Amino acid sequence: MSEKKPRVSWKSEAVDKAFLEACLDEVTINGRDGTSLKGCSWKVVGEKLKNEHNFIVDRAQMKNRYDYIKKKFVTWVKLRNKTGNLYNPVTNTFSMSDEEWVAEGKLDKYVEKLRNAPLICPDLCTKLFEGVVSTGVHCWGPSSTLPHPAEEFSAHDMDEDHYTQMETDAPHASDESSGRSKHHEGQGNSKRVRRNIFDDDLREVGKEIVNVAKMLVESERLNREKKDDVDACMEKLEKMEWGEGDPRYDTALLLFGESADLRKVWLRLKTSSCESWVRNAGRKYRLFE
DNA sequence: GGTAATGTCATGGCTCAGAA
DNA sequence: TTCTGAGCCATGACATTACC
Numbered sequence: 001m002s003e004k005k006p007r008v009s010w011k012s013e014a015v016d017k018a019f020l021e022a023c024l025d026e027v028t029i030n031g032r033d034g035t036s037l038k039g040c041s042w043k044v045v046g047e048k049l050k051n052e053h054n055f056i057v058d059r060a061q062m063k064n065r066y067d068y069i070k071k072k073f074v075t076w077v078k079l080r081n082k083t084g085n086l087y088n089p090v091t092n093t094f095s096m097s098d099e100e101w102v103a104e105g106k107l108d109k110y111v112e113k114l115r116n117a118p119l120i121c122p123d124l125c126t127k128l129f130e131g132v133v134s135t136g137v138h139c140w141g142p143s144s145t146l147p148h149p150a151e152e153f154s155a156h157d158m159d160e161d162h163y164t165q166m167e168t169d170a171p172h173a174s175d176e177s178s179g180r181s182k183h184h185e186g187q188g189n190s191k192r193v194r195r196n197i198f199d200d201d202l203r204e205v206g207k208e209i210v211n212v213a214k215m216l217v218e219s220e221r222l223n224r225e226k227k228d229d230v231d232a233c234m235e236k237l238e239k240m241e242w243g244e245g246d247p248r249y250d251t252a253l254l255l256f257g258e259s260a261d262l263r264k265v266w267l268r269l270k271t272s273s274c275e276s277w278v279r280n281a282g283r284k285y286r287l288f289e
Numbered sequence: 290g291g292t293a294a295t296g297t298c299a300t301g302g303c304t305c306a307g308a309a
Numbered sequence: 310t311t312c313t314g315a316g317c318c319a320t321g322a323c324a325t326t327a328c329c
Contacts, residue, residue, distance in 0.1 A: 010296080064297065067318085113295070 010065055013120060015053050020124040022048045023066065027128065037066070069120070073129045075110035076119040092118045230256060233263045240274060248278045 010016055026041035037045065042062055049055040057065075079094055080087045087094050094114075096104070104111040119125060233256050242249040255262045255278070269277055 061297080064299095068296075 012053070012055075015049065015055050016069075016120050017124065018049060018052055018055075019045065019062070019065065020069070020121055020128055024124060024128045069125060070129055072110050072114060072119050073122075073125040075114055076122065076125070079104065079111065079114065089122075092122060230263065233266050236267060236274075240271075248275065251278050 010019075022045040023037060023041075026037055026044055045062060046057060049057060079096075101111065101115050233252075237249065237252050237256075240248070240252075242252075252266070255266065266274070266277070
């Protein structure tokens with residue numbers, strides 16, 4: 001007796017954009033539940049779409065849309081990061097030959113979709129999914145042996161001892177970092193104690209990240225029209241005295257070129273946090289091992 | 290109208306956390 | 310220790326759209 005759910009149409013770019021913005025706001029304020037949004041957040045996002053666009057959609061539909069956009073984003077990032085490819089941010093398209101499109105399409109079915117329908121709001125997607133999705137050969141998944149990106153991020157903000165300890169304890173880093181440990185059996189209390197210490201630190205780092213993100217969103221609203229502040233970033237970078245050629249220096253430059261938001265985060269970071277932030281990003285871009 | 294491409298929905302398998 | 314509920318991912322089915 002289950003009535004068929006009406007099929008929703010996400011054709012309106014305004015709705016899509018509002019959806020992404022609402023998701024981003026909720027992630028900033030309430031954090032994530034795994035790689036997705038929390039239950040209460042879905043409710044808020046749904047309310048916003050209903051109130052602002054008269055767009056009625058349930059949680060499962062929003063989740064599906066979220067997953068779909070995320071998959072496209074993963075493919076988009078892979079293409080964008082490929083050396084030799086030309087991504088045009090103005091047209092939001094890739095300048096690749098037919099052969100390249102075909103070759104990429106064989107590796108990833110979403111390539112063809114991107115070719116015909118560019119990723120909507122790349123900036124919003126980047127903010128929303130960056131650090132959550134995994135791309136390429138280093139993908140994270142339920143069966144992945146690599147660390148979960150989200151927690152990998154946090155772990156890098158720990159001091160090196162902490163991080164090293166975690167790696168020693170968990171050869172399959174994803175077991176711990178994904179929050180889905182497969183190694184319950186035979187693990188003593190010492191691990192649990194260390195994990196508690198780690199969790200406490202994680203919470204602290206999480207608070208810091210949330211605070212920074214909140215400031216980011218607020219600043220985004222107030223300063224959408226303001227010009228970029230590359231010079232200020234460079235000035236702060238020079239003060240770090242890392243020197244050209246240093247991977248940290250190169251990574252920082254890379255990040256400055258990524259987006260205005262990253263530059264804003266950089267400017268707001270405490271000097272003591274700058275290195276771990278850059279190192280974390282460096283690992284992401286494979287500049288650090 | 291037929292067909293292919295694209296987007297949305299539904300479901301199964303896997304895993305984990307928490308309760309019993 | 311076992312059971313149960315929930316989340317995530319992968320995948321296939323189905324609906325819609327665009328093109329010929």
